[in-house]
Amino acid sequence: xxxxxxxxxxxxxxxxxxxxxxxxxxxxxxxxxxxxxxxxxxxxxxxxxxxxxxxxxxxxxxxxxxxxxxxxxxxxxxxxxxxxxxxxxxxxxxxxxxxxxxxxxxxxxxxxxxxxxxxxxxxxxxxxxxxxxxxxxxxxxxxxxxxxxxxxxxxxxxxxxxxxxxxxxxxxxxxxxxxxxxxxxxxxxxxxxxxxxxxxxxxxxxxxxxxxxxxxxxxxxxxxxxxxxxxxxxxxxxxxxxxxxxxxxxxxxxxxxxxxxxxxxxxxxxxxxxxxxxxxxxxxxxxxxxxxxxxxxxxxxxxxxxxxxxxxxxxxxxxxxxxxxxxxxxxxxxxxxxxxxxxxxxxxxxxxxxxxxxxxxxxxxxxxxxxxxxxxxxxxxxxxxx
Numbered sequence: 001x002x003x004x005x006x007x008x009x010x011x012x013x014x015x016x017x018x019x020x021x022x023x024x025x026x027x028x029x030x031x032x033x034x035x036x037x038x039x040x041x042x043x044x045x046x047x048x049x050x051x052x053x054x055x056x057x058x059x060x061x062x063x064x065x066x067x068x069x070x071x072x073x074x075x076x077x078x079x080x081x082x083x084x085x086x087x088x089x090x091x092x093x094x095x096x097x098x099x100x101x102x103x104x105x106x107x108x109x110x111x112x113x114x115x116x117x118x119x120x121x122x123x124x125x126x127x128x129x130x131x132x133x134x135x136x137x138x139x140x141x142x143x144x145x146x147x148x149x150x151x152x153x154x155x156x157x158x159x160x161x162x163x164x165x166x167x168x169x170x171x172x173x174x175x176x177x178x179x180x181x182x183x184x185x186x187x188x189x190x191x192x193x194x195x196x197x198x199x200x201x202x203x204x205x206x207x208x209x210x211x212x213x214x215x216x217x218x219x220x221x222x223x224x225x226x227x228x229x230x231x232x233x234x235x236x237x238x239x240x241x242x243x244x245x246x247x248x249x250x251x252x253x254x255x256x257x258x259x260x261x262x263x264x265x266x267x268x269x270x271x272x273x274x275x276x277x278x279x280x281x282x283x284x285x286x287x288x289x290x291x292x293x294x295x296x297x298x299x300x301x302x303x304x305x306x307x308x309x310x311x312x313x314x315x316x317x318x319x320x321x322x323x324x325x326x327x328x329x330x331x332x333x334x335x336x337x338x339x340x341x342x343x344x345x346x347x348x349x350x351x352x353x354x355x356x357x358x359x360x361x362x363x364x365x366x367x368x369x370x371x372x373x374x375x376x377x378x379x380x381x382x383x384x385x386x
Contacts (some may be wrong), residue, residue, distance in 0.1 A: 075217040077371035078299065083208035084201070084363050086356040092121070092200040093263075096177070097192035097351045104191060105181025106230045106237075107142065107152030114177055118157045118203060118227055125207045126214060127159040130224070132247040140229055140240045149233065154178075156237045157227040158247060161209045163374065165220035170248045171373045172224045173366065174238060174258045174322045175202040176231030180345060187347035192354055194344065195231070197263030198336075201363035202227060208367055219374035224248055228322050231260075238322035242329055254379045255288060255332045257370055258323035262362045263354040266339030273355070275303040276362050277337040279318050282309070285332035287380040292334060292369055299368045300361060308337065332380060336366060 095101075095117060102110030119136045122129075129136040138156040145151040157177070163169065175198030179191030190196070206225040212218055230236030242250065265273045282289035296304055308317045318324065323333040343349040373380065 075212070077368045079217070080208045080212050081299075081364050081367060083211055084204045084360060084367055086360040088204060089200050089359050089363065090351070090354070090356045092203060093192060093196050093351045093354060096199055097190040097196040097349075099188050099190070101190075103181035103189040104177060104179040106145075106178045106233055107154045108181060110181070111154060111178050111229060114199075115155055115157050115227075115229075118177065118199070121203050122157075122159040122206065122225075125210055127161065127206055127210050127225070130158055130160050130247050132245070133158050138241065138245065138247065140237055144240055144244070145230065145233065145236055151230075151233060154229040154237070156229055156241060158224065159206055160222055160224045160248075161206070161213050161218060163219050163222040166379075167222050168249070169221040169252050169254055169379060170224050171219075171221055171254050171370050172226055172248070172256045172326065173202055173205055173370060174226045174228060174256055174326075175199050175260060176229070176237065176322055177227045178229045178232055178237070180232050183347060189345065189347050190350050192349050192351040193261050193264045193338070193341070194349060195260050196351065197261060197354060197359055198259030199227060201259050201262060201359065201366065204363060205367050205370065209370075219371070220376075221254060221374040221379075222248070223370060223374055231322055235320075235322055235325055238325040242325040250326075250329050250331065253326065253331050255285075255334070255373055256323050256326035257334050257336070257366050257373075258321055258326075259336045259363070259366060260321040261338050261340075262336050263356075263359040264338050264341050264343075265355060265358070266341055269305075269339065272303060273358065274301075274361075275305050276365065277305045277308050277339055279306075279309045279335035279337060280323060280327060280333045281306075283318070283333075284327060284330060284382055284384055285380050286383055288332045288334065288373075291372055291376075291380065295368045295372055296365060300365045302361060302365060308339075330382060330384065332382065334369070336362060338362075 096114055101114050102108065104111045104114050122136055136157055136159055138158055140154045140156060142151060142153050176195050177199040179194060180189045182188055202225055209219060209223050226241065228237030228241065269275050281292050296302055308315060317337065321335055323335045327333045343353065
């Protein structure tokens with residue numbers, strides 16, 4: 001759409017051109033009556049020079065208006081979705097789910113190595129550690145875990161991109177980065193899909209939002225990237241955050257978007273793999289559900305499958321991942337999930353089996369959804385549908 005200033009310039013130029021052509025015709029008619037040929041030539045060249053000068057000035061004004069209009073072009077999530085790329089997800093997942101991480105068991109050296117890797121990634125990409133965290137870490141003390149479990153101190157890893165208009169309101173993107181460690185036979189459970197996939201997706205979303213912020217296009221609301229520990233032993237990391245030490249106030253938390261296992265294809269969907277299971281979308285906010293559907297239609301085009309969202313789902317997946325610790329505080333949630341497969345909780349859940357192009361698409365869906373939640377004028381409304 002043309003700006004008003006640009007339209008005025010074009011109108012002025014057209015009016016001037018019409019007036020000049022009519023005037024030039026009359027002057028040329030008069031020149032025909034001048035007998036002095038040198039004088040006729042001088043007058044003609046002067047008129048041409050005047051026309052070129054006026055046209056250039058008008059064009060420059062129009063060009064300036066066009067340039068100003070170009071600088072005000074609306075930036076959208078599409079401008080930054082390319083940061084979330086299959087090759088980058090693959091690169092980081094082969095590290096997170098490597099044997100070196102020893103299955104990332106809560107409180108063990110492999111988990112702490114993964115935490116350091118995630119923190120280094122946040123620092124490298126210019127993200128901020130929130131007030132209340134210790135250089136991106138939130139300590140989850142051993143005493144918080146079940147008595148007699150023998151689980152050592154662990155840590156959640158937290159970064160955020162501060163909002164410009166409503167910085168106190170937050171969108172929390174969660175994924176657990178721990179796994180089950182080494183089995184009784186000495187096999188390393190790498191946990192590539194569970195939940196290395198959600199971990200690296202969250203890292204790339206953080207990078208995309210920070211890039212937008214660095215380029216002057218940051219979100220209106222703050223976006224929090226919460227990589228939690230202790231999920232495999234009972235959702236302890238997210239529960240510590242919500243029930244003991246919510247670094248960002250729960251009453252200001254607009255929504256939680258949780259990615260847990262988003263890199264594989266469940267056997268029942270092999271013939272139609274362009275899907276993602278969504279759980280919890282309409283349980284606390286119809287508005288969130290509708291926004292999620294619209295974002296998918298506009299930007300991604302996945303088949304959104306609500307099979308496991310049923311209240312009578314025998315698997316009870318709604319209660320089995322970290323979003324639930326937000327939902328129980330009446331914070332709207334979406335749980336993104338690819339379903340179980342033959343390698344679930346086995347040492348065969350390795351990064352070479354991940355569908356990286358599909359992982360990219362699913363992660364972009366979460367990114368576009370978070371972008372809309374963070375940039376709409378009004379926060380989504382709560383209407384409990386339990």
